[in-house]
Amino acid sequence: MTQPLLEIRKLSAGPQDKPVLCDLNLTIAAGEVHAVMGPNGSGKSTLAGVLAGRPDYKVNTGSIQFQGEDLLELEPFERARKGLFLAFQYPIEIPGVSTMEFLKTAVESVRTARGEPPLSAVDFLKEAKAVACEVGLSDEFFKRSVNEGFSGGERKRSEIIQMAMLKPALGVLDEIDSGLDIDALQLLSKAVKAMHSANCGLLLITHYQRLLEYITPDRVHVLADGKIVKSGTHELALELEKQGYGWLTDSPDSK
């Protein structure tokens, strides 16, 4: 059996005093697309935060293996360098730091850590512009401070640009589809789909199955009360769209 990309075993974790996730298991094979759905407060964003190593989250028990390594032993920046990318639901502003400078610093750090040769300024710019164009942003965007004064849609686009430039092994997208109009959703979904490959798996956290119309998941999981209560194929997402989460969360034992 080949080594999974991500293997979460019996994970209990959350903000310092209250473990939101309890006894969670999830395995993603290389290049797979998984979707995690679930009602508000079910622990979807907590899962994303724990994976990326949010400093205010604590892991009580359980393990996470990422490409065969103990993820929980790694600092957040080391996780990123190993290829774990989190697209934030609400990315924060960094005033005075241009998006270009931020992106360049990030790409340089990651490439150096991976033993890749540095990109020349020309190549970097070319690639960045191409990616921005793909998600419908002009070059002017790079001059603006990171997330400062960005609209909701611009923040999401910016996250996708960063992911495209950093080329992760696993992209965790936390509600990348929230707050987007239909055109923007289509554009971003296309961009995400283009990034997906045998070397780049996806964990899509979402409320809606609309995103999954563009990127077909290999597996769909329903998270409720910090546990995965049901897993299935794309069909499951369609069913949820029709019936809501009630039938699952009211009786978590029904499988």
Added chain:
Amino acid sequence: MKGRLGECNRFSMNKPLDQTQVAASSNPELDELLDRGYAPGFVTQIDSDTLAPGLSEEVVRFISKKKNEPDWMLQKRLKALGYWQKLEEPKWAHIRYDPIDYQAISYYSAPSSQKDRPQSLDEVDPELLKTYEKLGIPLHERARLAGVAVDAVFDSVSVATTFKQQLAEAGVIFCSISEAIQEHPDLVRKYLGSVVPYRDNFFAALNAAVFSDGSFVYVPKGVRCPMELSTYFRINAANTGQFERTLIIADESSQVSYLEGCTAPMRDENQLHAAVVELVALDSAKIKYSTVQNWYPGDEEGRGGIYNFVTKRGACVGAGSKISWTQVETGSAITWKYPSVILRGDDSVGEFYSVALTRHFQQADTGTKMVHLGRNTRSTVVSKGISAGRSQNTYRGRIRVSPTAAGARNYTQCDSLLLGSQCGAHTFPYIECGLPGALIEHEATTSKVSEQQLFLCQQRGIDPEQAVAMIVNGFCREVFQELPMEFAVEAGRLLAVSLEGAVG
């Protein structure tokens, strides 16, 4: 000898310069240097030409005579001394230090001779060299900065000669103030003390009595100075001493940009520094004065470090003139400094852009004064204070609008950034408005580098130290934009180096 100043003459130059933790270097050149073990560095020699400690009329006469000054200069010095002797040291600043014993300081010391200096980089403290390396200072400059005997290293004389020739062709005078007193007495007599009179304050009076040396610049009518002027090009500038005096005059419609200091860490055997800088801008003249100050800040326990009490002021004497101060302050144990502008001419403009970073036990009380006298005068103040460790960082500003200043406008923005929980940021803005209808705006913010910002950076593969440096640089961007291009890049690196170890 009492207090810290007692130690000042034994301020040995071979202590590690920067107390932050330094990671092992990957530079073979440096590794080789380090493998040679600890080089002796250079120990301050007490020159036979150094005056015994103490301040009196005899001392002032001695200094003036040593410099072969005309009688009018001596009289100026004596007047200042007489006034100073009646003064009390000011206590209003938000800083604390042991009392300074002014009679324990030596007020004249001849520049150290070439043979007393290290003869090559091999003799220089490796820690110092490491810091230069991190700041990206070119090899040939490191020697000069470390105080290596100049002629043993590179031929700086030729650089200076070319430079002087170009300036002479434009009619710009750029020399030491001592030289100017001899060669251009009329200009010095007319303007020295015209902006900062000896009666201005305690430290200005002290400086006026005992100033050692400094720079003099005169830019004639209609001339745009062909290059950025920098102390860098003034030979022996490194030894102007602790009581520096600078005078810059921009005649009608002229322009000049002056750079002071250096991002490289500077040490000095003198603990007390009391400099005075005067700028005079006549009709439509423009002066831009940029400073990067990185004097020894003391160690992480708060021992040692320079006391920097500076009076800097510019007078927009003529209509339509402009004076702009930009400063990046990261050094000194104590900084007491308020570069100001007197807006006398109608339509004149004053600007102050400042970044002050304090860490360990550093204390900075800095800001500006904008005095609006002429009509339609405008001023802008942008101050960025960054505090880390157990340091205290204070902005103190005064905006004064006189009844004569119809149409005056001021905009002040004061931002403080805190790193850690044991440091302090303070803001003391004073506004005196004698004119109904004047427009004065003041904005202030205090923030911390947030955990969320650090996490975002880390999630993109950026390590925490680099992330803090980047966030802080972003915070200072508005000020760095005002610096000449190369200086801005260096200032960014300087902040990054200064912030090492400030995380967590």
